[in-house]
Amino acid sequence: MILDKSLIDQHNEDKHASHQRRFQALAAVLSDENQHVDALLDKIAAFQVAIPSWALGTGGTRFGRFAGGGEPRSLEEKIEDVGLLHTLNQSSGAISLHIPWDIPQNPGDIKRLAASFDLKFDAVNSNTFQDQELQNFSYKYGSLSHTDRHVRDQAITHNIEVIRHGIDLGSKALTIWLSDGTDFPGQQNFRRSFERTLDSFQQIYAELPDDWKLFVEYKPYEPHFYSTVISDWGTSLLFCQKLGQKALGLVDLGHHLPNTNIEQIVSRFLMEGKLGGFHFNDSKYGDDDLTVGSIRPYQLFLIFNELVEGMSSPELSNPALSWMIDASHNVKDPLEDLLQSVEAIKTAYAQALLVDRKALEKAQEENDTVLAQEILQHAYKTDVRPLLAQSRLQSGAALHPLAFYRETKVREELVRHRGAKAFATGL
Numbered sequence: 001m002i003l004d005k006s007l008i009d010q011h012n013e014d015k016h017a018s019h020q021r022r023f024q025a026l027a028a029v030l031s032d033e034n035q036h037v038d039a040l041l042d043k044i045a046a047f048q049v050a051i052p053s054w055a056l057g058t059g060g061t062r063f064g065r066f067a068g069g070g071e072p073r074s075l076e077e078k079i080e081d082v083g084l085l086h087t088l089n090q091s092s093g094a095i096s097l098h099i100p101w102d103i104p105q106n107p108g109d110i111k112r113l114a115a116s117f118d119l120k121f122d123a124v125n126s127n128t129f130q131d132q133e134l135q136n137f138s139y140k141y142g143s144l145s146h147t148d149r150h151v152r153d154q155a156i157t158h159n160i161e162v163i164r165h166g167i168d169l170g171s172k173a174l175t176i177w178l179s180d181g182t183d184f185p186g187q188q189n190f191r192r193s194f195e196r197t198l199d200s201f202q203q204i205y206a207e208l209p210d211d212w213k214l215f216v217e218y219k220p221y222e223p224h225f226y227s228t229v230i231s232d233w234g235t236s237l238l239f240c241q242k243l244g245q246k247a248l249g250l251v252d253l254g255h256h257l258p259n260t261n262i263e264q265i266v267s268r269f270l271m272e273g274k275l276g277g278f279h280f281n282d283s284k285y286g287d288d289d290l291t292v293g294s295i296r297p298y299q300l301f302l303i304f305n306e307l308v309e310g311m312s313s314p315e316l317s318n319p320a321l322s323w324m325i326d327a328s329h330n331v332k333d334p335l336e337d338l339l340q341s342v343e344a345i346k347t348a349y350a351q352a353l354l355v356d357r358k359a360l361e362k363a364q365e366e367n368d369t370v371l372a373q374e375i376l377q378h379a380y381k382t383d384v385r386p387l388l389a390q391s392r393l394q395s396g397a398a399l400h401p402l403a404f405y406r407e408t409k410v411r412e413e414l415v416r417h418r419g420a421k422a423f424a425t426g427l
């Protein structure tokens with residue numbers, strides 16, 4: 001489905017007067033606070049969040065899935081959906097593919113289709129957490145860490161194939177979320193499973209093109225409930241340090257135990273120049289995959305505060321980061337959820353840009369705890385929505401993407417085209 005741009009122009013015209021009142025009021029306040037509004041708008045506009053190819057269908061739990069209809073039935077339709085999001089918000093200019101759920105049969109055509117929506121290909125993702133129909137060996141007891149070399153070789157070969165697909169599309173990174181782990185004490189030797197995994201990683205790393213990165217994701221539990229090979233940021237960092245410059249840690253917000261100080265982890269990774277990217281979502285209990293910012297928006301702001309500090313500090317030289325949403329939409333329309341997610345991410349980013357860094361540093365040096373909190377919360381409590389809307393307006397996106405999506409009945413149109421029982425492949 002291709003959105004008619006003139007409808008967006010009409011929507012923006014209808015909302016223009018009220019938007020201008022709100023934006024001018026905010027711009028005046030920000031100018032009084034010595035903020036450069038145009039520079040802020042440029043940074044907000046440049047911030048793009050990749051959409052994973054598995055997030056365009058209704059997600060399920062291990063207990064069931066309740067699809068909503070009109071879901072993309074092919075890789076082409078998934079790209080169209082991301083194109084639709086990008087047209088609405090001009091902030092979702094990349095798609096991240098999962099192999100083997102989304103193997104491009106004709107990479108040239110897929111590349112052209114994506115380019116027609118102004119989309120790039122973000123990191124490609126391998127999958128050794130499920131057995132595929134035609135594979136020789138099972139991943140029941142692990143993949144890259146498996147005790148049997150044949151299983152490890154199969155998993156290594158798969159990852160190398162994923163790199164090849166990525167090269168065809170112009171991707172520049174491979175993300176490995178290794179689900180390997182154990183369910184019972186004594187099941188495996190912790191040290192040996194680490195060593196086997198390192199050996200597998202080294203073989204994959206050797207196949208990376210020079211301008212590629214390898215993102216090493218971590219997760220404390222699930223699908224295994226006793227131990228995970230790459231359980232935490234420390235283990236991820238350890239692998240990255242042993243592998244080399246191209247290996248970088250990947251933080252998935254849902255992959256932490258309750259109350260973990262994720263912003264501090266971000267700071268540590270940045271300090272070592274070893275932060276590769278982010279998977280955004282939110283959670284109340286575990287890896288809930290809820291909409292970004294729906295449960296803990298202040299934590300999201302604090303994370304962005306560290307990101308902005310680390311990325312702007314002349315003392316650090318972390319490579320450019322890769323941003324992606326990694327969520328599951330169990331009861332929401334996936335496209336509506338993704339619009340909300342991108343908005344929440346950019347809101348936290350914009351608020352973090354407002355933090356008075358010099359004043360904060362001074363307060364920290366002087367141990368003025370009260371003032372430090374005031375500075376952070378002043379930025380956090382600023383309603384930056386008119387700033388985001390203005391950035392969209394200037395980029396040709398909709399002033400209110402979600403309202404526009406509903407007004408123009410996009411989902412109804414997709415159901416009409418694809419059917420009420422169209423299910424996205426993947427989750």
Ligand SMILES: [Mn+2]
Nearest residue numbers: 177252279326
């Ligand atoms: Mn993830």
